[in-house]
Amino acid sequence: MEKIKVGITVENNVEIPKYMTEGAAGIDVSANIEKEIELKPLERYLVPTGIKLEIPEGFEIQVRPRSGLAFKHGITVLNTPGTIDSDYRGEVKVLLINLSNEIYKIQPNERIGQLILGKVYKLDFDVKDGLSETKRGDGGFGHTGK
Ligand SMILES: O=c1ccn([C@H]2C[C@H](O)[C@@H](COP(=O)(O)OP(=O)(O)OP(=O)(O)O)O2)c(=O)[nH]1
Numbered sequence: 001m002e003k004i005k006v007g008i009t010v011e012n013n014v015e016i017p018k019y020m021t022e023g024a025a026g027i028d029v030s031a032n033i034e035k036e037i038e039l040k041p042l043e044r045y046l047v048p049t050g051i052k053l054e055i056p057e058g059f060e061i062q063v064r065p066r067s068g069l070a071f072k073h074g075i076t077v078l079n080t081p082g083t084i085d086s087d088y089r090g091e092v093k094v095l096l097i098n099l100s101n102e103i104y105k106i107q108p109n110e111r112i113g114q115l116i117l118g119k120v121y122k123l124d125f126d127v128k129d130g131l132s133e134t135k136r137g138d139g140g141f142g143h144t145g146k
Pocket residue numbers: 063079082083084085086088091092093094095
């Protein structure tokens with residue numbers, strides 16, 4: 001598998017994230033919090049991870065939920081997939097929301113999301129007077145039926 005170098009700095013006591021299996025697409029990140037954080041139903045919290053990245057130009061990182069947390073506890077990433085821009089140098093944060101009807105307690109060092117590296121293609125708008133015709137035309141949002 002092709003590997004892309006991504007610069008990283010970590011806060012004290014934060015471990016460098018690692019892939020949990022050889023074929024994993026996502027690399028888990030953990031909550032860098034001192035004590036547990038209570039998330040009430042429908043509450044959201046911007047969870048710090050204690051890592052900062054230097055993504056090479058032409059790439060992005062997506063912040064995605066962990067399916068286990070979603071399935072077992074209704075905890076997901078509100079803005080999924082979150083986008084980490086290659087020019088961002090701040091701390092990576094994960095915006096969790098509790099979609100269950102029970103309180104969820106985020107534990108220090110709990111793995112709360114996963115990062116996926118992706119390639120970015122830049123749009124280069126070609127301004128035109130009209131666009132090519134297609135069978136679909138402007139039909140969308142379910143116009144082909146259920
Ligand atoms: O889940 C996320 C999403 C974003 N970010 C950071 C990295 C990203 O590069 C920056 C901006 O994110 P985005 O472009 O999604 O947010 P915005 O609301 O458009 O903010 P900005 O005006 O700063 O671009 O915030 C995170 O740490 N986690």
